[in-house]
Amino acid sequence: MKRSTILFTVSIFLLMLIPLAMYLAMYIKIKNGNYIDMDAKEAAGYKKENYEGTLSEIVLNGKYKILQLDFVEDTVNYIRLDTTAAKYISYKIENGVLAIQYDFNKDNAENKLISNEEGEYNTERVISVHAKSIFKKIEANGTNISLKIKTDEYFSGDLDFYLKDASWVTHTMSDDIHIDRSVMISVPHKINMKLFNTEINANFSFVKELNIEMRNSTILNKEYESYLVKDFDHMDLTLDEDSHYETDVHLLKKMSIHYIK
Amino acid sequence: MLLSNHVVENRQKYLLYTVGMFFLGLIVFLLIYSMENFHGRYYNPDTTSHDYVYMYSKFTEWETIQMVLYLIGLFLFGGIFASISFVNFSNTAESIFYMNKPASYLEKWLAEFLVRIFLFFIIYNIIFSILNIPFTFLVRAQEWHNIREAPLAGEYYYVSRILYAYLFTAGEHEIYWGICSGYFSVVGFFMYGAAWFNRFSFFKTLILAFVIGAIFAFYALVLDNILRLPDGWNYNFPFSASLYNDDGLKYEATFSTTSLLILLYSLLIFVPVVLMYCSYLKLKEKEI
Numbered sequence: 040m041k042r043s044t045i046l047f048t049v050s051i052f053l054l055m056l057i058p059l060a061m062y063l064a065m066y067i068k069i070k071n072g073n074y075i076d077m078d079a080k081e082a083a084g085y086k087k088e089n090y091e092g093t094l095s096e097i098v099l100n101g102k103y104k105i106l107q108l109d110f111v112e113d114t115v116n117y118i119r120l121d122t123t124a125a126k127y128i129s130y131k132i133e134n135g136v137l138a139i140q141y142d143f144n145k146d147n148a149e150n151k152l153i154s155n156e157e158g159e160y161n162t163e164r165v166i167s168v169h170a171k172s173i174f175k176k177i178e179a180n181g182t183n184i185s186l187k188i189k190t191d192e193y194f195s196g197d198l199d200f201y202l203k204d205a206s207w208v209t210h211t212m213s214d215d216i217h218i219d220r221s222v223m224i225s226v227p228h229k230i231n232m233k234l235f236n237t238e239i240n241a242n243f244s245f246v247k248e249l250n251i252e253m254r255n256s257t258i259l260n261k262e263y264e265s266y267l268v269k270d271f272d273h274m275d276l277t278l279d280e281d282s283h284y285e286t287d288v289h290l291l292k293k294m295s296i297h298y299i300k
Numbered sequence: 301m302l303l304s305n306h307v308v309e310n311r312q313k314y315l316l317y318t319v320g321m322f323f324l325g326l327i328v329f330l331l332i333y334s335m336e337n338f339h340g341r342y343y344n345p346d347t348t349s350h351d352y353v354y355m356y357s358k359f360t361e362w363e364t365i366q367m368v369l370y371l372i373g374l375f376l377f378g379g380i381f382a383s384i385s386f387v388n389f390s391n392t393a394e395s396i397f398y399m400n401k402p403a404s405y406l407e408k409w410l411a412e413f414l415v416r417i418f419l420f421f422i423i424y425n426i427i428f429s430i431l432n433i434p435f436t437f438l439v440r441a442q443e444w445h446n447i448r449e450a451p452l453a454g455e456y457y458y459v460s461r462i463l464y465a466y467l468f469t470a471g472e473h474e475i476y477w478g479i480c481s482g483y484f485s486v487v488g489f490f491m492y493g494a495a496w497f498n499r500f501s502f503f504k505t506l507i508l509a510f511v512i513g514a515i516f517a518f519y520a521l522v523l524d525n526i527l528r529l530p531d532g533w534n535y536n537f538p539f540s541a542s543l544y545n546d547d548g549l550k551y552e553a554t555f556s557t558t559s560l561l562i563l564l565y566s567l568l569i570f571v572p573v574v575l576m577y578c579s580y581l582k583l584k585e586k587e588i
Contacts, residue, residue, distance in 0.1 A: 043581035047492070050574045051512060055519055057563070058537065061555070062527050065541050068553050069533055 234258070234282075249274045253282035254299075302403050306411045307419070313384065318423055321377050325431050328369065333435055338362050340443035340459045362439045362460035370428060371479065375486050377424060382416045382490035383502035386583060390499040395586075405584045413576065416487050436462045481568040488575030495582035 229248040234256035251258070253276070277297040278284060307314070340360045359367070386408075387398040401408065443459040493505025527535070533553075535541045539560070543551040 041581075041585045043492075043495075043578050043585055046574065046581060047578045050570075050578075051515075054567075054571075055516070057567075058520070058523055061538055061563075062523070062529075062535065064555070065535055065553065066529060068555075069529055069531075069541060 251276050251278075251284075253278040253284065255279065255281040257283040302401075302407050303411045303414060306415065314419075317381060317384070318427065321424070322427050322431070325373065325427060329431050329435050332365060332369075333438060336361065336365075337446065338439045338442045338460070339446045360443070360460045362436065362443075366432060366436075366460075373428065374424060374479075374483060378416075378420060378483060379486050379490045379505075380502055381420045382487040383494050383505055385412045385416060385491045385494035385579075389497075389586070399586070406580070409580045409583050412491065416491060417484070420487075433462055436460055477565075477568055481572050484572035485575055488572050488579055491579035492575055492582055495579050495586060 230250070232249075232251040234251070234253045236255050237253075238257040251274075256278075273295075275295045275297075276284060277299060279299050338361055340362075387394050389395050398408075403411075440459045489509065490502070490505050493508060494501045497504040529535050529541055531543070533541050533543050533551075538555070540552060540554040542553075
């Protein structure tokens with residue numbers, strides 16, 4: 040047989056070996072117990088009734104440094120935990136450094152987590168998330184966290200922030216999607232915010248009700264474009280003497296301010 | 301020297317091929333233009349869907365067509381062009397003349413390789429642009445007309461961009477490397493076929509590809525049916541495996557992204573290189 044024919048045949052044979060090798064690798068992986076126990080998420084407070092469509096909460100219990108999620112379709116099909124760098128993000132680090140809650144959508148290719156490979160955040164703690172998804176709850180708790188979040192989807196429920204010692208936090212709607220009236224029905228109905236030693240820059244337009252409690256914190260509040268006619272119904276602000284709130288929202292119907300010691 | 305000699309010798313063949321490619325392309329462009337009514341990208345305020353993919357398409361219809369046509373043309377014409385590599389081996393006199401040329405096999409193969417890969421690529425892009433640019437203007441005119449006829453509430457539309465889809469976005473995506481590798485593989489495979497088969501090499505190479513594809517399909521089917529992971533695990537080839545119980549999904553094992561990427565990139569390099577090398581060996585072993 041000629042050399043070219045041998046090479047060609049051997050190459051095809053090699054290509055055919057690849058799936059077999061991958062199968063073998065998977066076999067060994069499973070036999071060695073190198074897989075994820077999905078019960079861990081239930082022990083961490085995962086509620087089954089929220090499985091369809093909405094992810095309730097994922098807790099990283101110290102066993103896994105980074106929780107990597109991959110969703111197919113609109114519901115949560117499976118959850119992948121990995122100890123290498125995460126591409127998809129929804130996680131909570133032990134001792135409550137950060138918790139982000141998502142309702143993931145189909146295409147999450149843009150979701151990125153900036154961290155070091157170990158999944159433990161250094162003093163910079165810059166976390167940038169671009170999610171084609173919906174946030175229900177954002178918690179940042181730790182020293183000098185910088186959190187930047189951008190969403191492409193909108194929802195009409197409540198959005199809860201709990202921020203402590205966060206240096207700045209932004210939560211912006213996507214700028215590559217044109218925002219118009221149809222979007223307004225699907226923005227947060229109510230935002231609850233608790234801030235401690237935190238400086239944030241946030242947009243609150245469309246929100247009907249806003250409750251903020253601030254201690255030694257600063258908020259710079261910027262309005263959206265003028266074509267967004269939806270106004271604030273009610274804003275309830277509680278702040279101490281070390282806090283600073285700056286706003287140019289002018290369509291507010293009612294605003295309550297409480298100073299606390 | 302050999303390269304210019306090669307081009308001069310085959311200029312008639314290449315010219316004929318280029319003209320054929322142009323007119324075939326023209327017919328395809330004309331057909332598509334006459335069958336489609338282009339609207340550009342626009343926002344549809346009536347939709348209740350929250351799927352923004354449909355509300356705002358990333359590309360216009362024409363840009364998508366540009367991209368698809370470009371790739372189909374590249375692979376199809378690239379394959380045909382590669383299948384006329386070397387010489388007409390069915391003609392003994394031509395073959396003897398070609399074999400006896402005072403150049404090594406490597407040089408001969410290299411001349412063919414450069415013509416198939418680079419010269420063809422340049423010619424193809426020129427022809428595609430010659431066809432694409434005027435048609436894009438025609439499509440744009442139609443898009444503007446349609447937008448004016450039916451003003452859109454979203455005020456968020458644009459008309460198709462010239463060359464955009466197939467030229468400027470290519471380098472931004474990982475798929476670019478896949479396309480490069482695919483192009484080299486197709487050319488390499490058809491060059492291999494051209495060196496192997498003396499007559500009707502294009503069709504014979506196509507049949508060979510079909511046979512190999514069928515072998516792979518059959519093999520995959522057999523693997524899928526006979527291989528079982530332990531304890532009821534289900535392999536979602538190639539990325540993950542999962543174990544279901546009565547309450548739903550409970551366990552999952554995955555390959556790391558890094559190892560899969562290494563495998564993918566190895567294949568992207570391995571396949572075209574092997575095919576090219578096979579075509580070289582085949583030429584070297586050629587007997588008249």
